[in-house]
Amino acid sequence: MKSVFLHVDLDAFFASVEQLEHPEYRGKPVIVGGLPGDRRAVVSTASYEARKFGVHSAMPLVKAVALCPDAIFVRGNYHRYQEKSQAVMDIFSEYSPDVIQISVDEAFIDLTGTERLFGKAEDVAKRIKDEVREKTGLTVSVGIASTMYIAKIGSGMNKPDGLTIVPEGKEIEFMLSLPLEKVWGVGGKTLSRLLNAGIRTTRDIYCKSESLLISLFGDSTGRFLYEAVRGNSGLTFGGEAKNHSISSETTFDFDLVERYAIDTALMELSINVVFRMMREKVRSRTVALKIRYEDFTTVSIQSTQDRVVMNADDLFARCQALFTKKWESGRGIRLLGVGCENMEDQSSPIQKELFDFGEEKKARVEEAIYKMKNKNPGLEVTKARLLKK
DNA sequence: TCTGGGGTCCTAGGACCC
DNA sequence: TCTGGGGTCCTAGGACCC
Numbered sequence: 230m231k232s233v234f235l236h237v238d239l240d241a242f243f244a245s246v247e248q249l250e251h252p253e254y255r256g257k258p259v260i261v262g263g264l265p266g267d268r269r270a271v272v273s274t275a276s277y278e279a280r281k282f283g284v285h286s287a288m289p290l291v292k293a294v295a296l297c298p299d300a301i302f303v304r305g306n307y308h309r310y311q312e313k314s315q316a317v318m319d320i321f322s323e324y325s326p327d328v329i330q331i332s333v334d335e336a337f338i339d340l341t342g343t344e345r346l347f348g349k350a351e352d353v354a355k356r357i358k359d360e361v362r363e364k365t366g367l368t369v370s371v372g373i374a375s376t377m378y379i380a381k382i383g384s385g386m387n388k389p390d391g392l393t394i395v396p397e398g399k400e401i402e403f404m405l406s407l408p409l410e411k412v413w414g415v416g417g418k419t420l421s422r423l424l425n426a427g428i429r430t431t432r433d434i435y436c437k438s439e440s441l442l443i444s445l446f447g448d449s450t451g452r453f454l455y456e457a458v459r460g461n462s463g464l465t466f467g468g469e470a471k472n473h474s475i476s477s478e479t480t481f482d483f484d485l486v487e488r489y490a491i492d493t494a495l496m497e498l499s500i501n502v503v504f505r506m507m508r509e510k511v512r513s514r515t516v517a518l519k520i521r522y523e524d525f526t527t528v529s530i531q532s533t534q535d536r537v538v539m540n541a542d543d544l545f546a547r548c549q550a551l552f553t554k555k556w557e558s559g560r561g562i563r564l565l566g567v568g569c570e571n572m573e574d575q576s577s578p579i580q581k582e583l584f585d586f587g588e589e590k591k592a593r594v595e596e597a598i599y600k601m602k603n604k605n606p607g608l609e610v611t612k613a614r615l616l617k618k
Numbered sequence: 619t620c621t622g623g624g625g626t627c628c629t630a631g632g633a634c635c636c
Numbered sequence: 637t638c639t640g641g642g643g644t645c646c647t648a649g650g651a652c653c654c
Binding site: 262263269270288289291292293332448449450470472473474475476478525564568 | 625
Binding site: 273286287331332333334335413414415416417418419450515527528529530531532533 | 645647648650651653654
């Protein structure tokens, strides 16, 4: 059976939600990511009106303010975006049982074998676009192709409110028409390595043998490039991500140098991570700490122990130990991050003899706090040392 | 214009085991 | 004395994505 995939991408998602909920923002440049004066913020999403001024995602906010001082700036309400996202994803699942959400604003839909039920993919795509607009007020761009990889690239070709179809048999022609920067999975580093090797177009890649690409770019990247220009890549339905991790990090407005302030930050990050592990019902034995110094050099240290992280105090203590080991005191710290990796399911058996009952009690107290917070998101229940700001 | 936050996957090297 | 080959687990750093 011929495979048919849709890739659906919400247009300027966060900015569009803001314009939807604040009619006075419509038709105006809206920049989500921070307020003017947030020293170290970056643009998360710029509305199309703001993009005309050259503003784009990942741009330092300071520059966005310089380019478009009259824009409407908002920090963003990620909880609302998450709700809107879910409403859109629910629509997708009406059209196929096989939907993979790959981020808050995009998903693949496998339409293989649904033609008799729902009609041609192109018509399904139009119906999805209409239904999303009617039910949520948002617009989406869609790519349709025989591979997920090409559908993904296709959805980006005619934004906003686009519909791009790459017909069966035209996959390679499509890939060879793309500039290298549009090849999904090729970032800045690989791009300059390609240019250094004299490879300037997708056709240049297409003409090289797989073994040559592997010898030039290594096993993984070489194989990927060979497949990508033929319209394939590792993208599949049904593959399970196996290295799940949960992390929380903060960039400080001003660099930290003092241990007390550092510990306070580590405590706050530890609480975030533990709450999210509770919510997702997972555990971990591997704790990772990230330090970014004032000059942007970034180091990390992690350790795996026999026992799982029991509660926020436990995670905090492990972070402190890692921090002490790694920190070059005297260097200002602009970012701290705390994470847990290699998640295990909470239903997996826990070794009784490793289970300390004092720790269990703490875990239960924290869980109670977590539940209270869930019932009343405005409630400020937290560790004493975090209250005094 | 100094560069967010949340992820996943890959690489290269070391430890340890058979 | 100059030393295999394979496997697994772990670590630090990097590339890439939205």
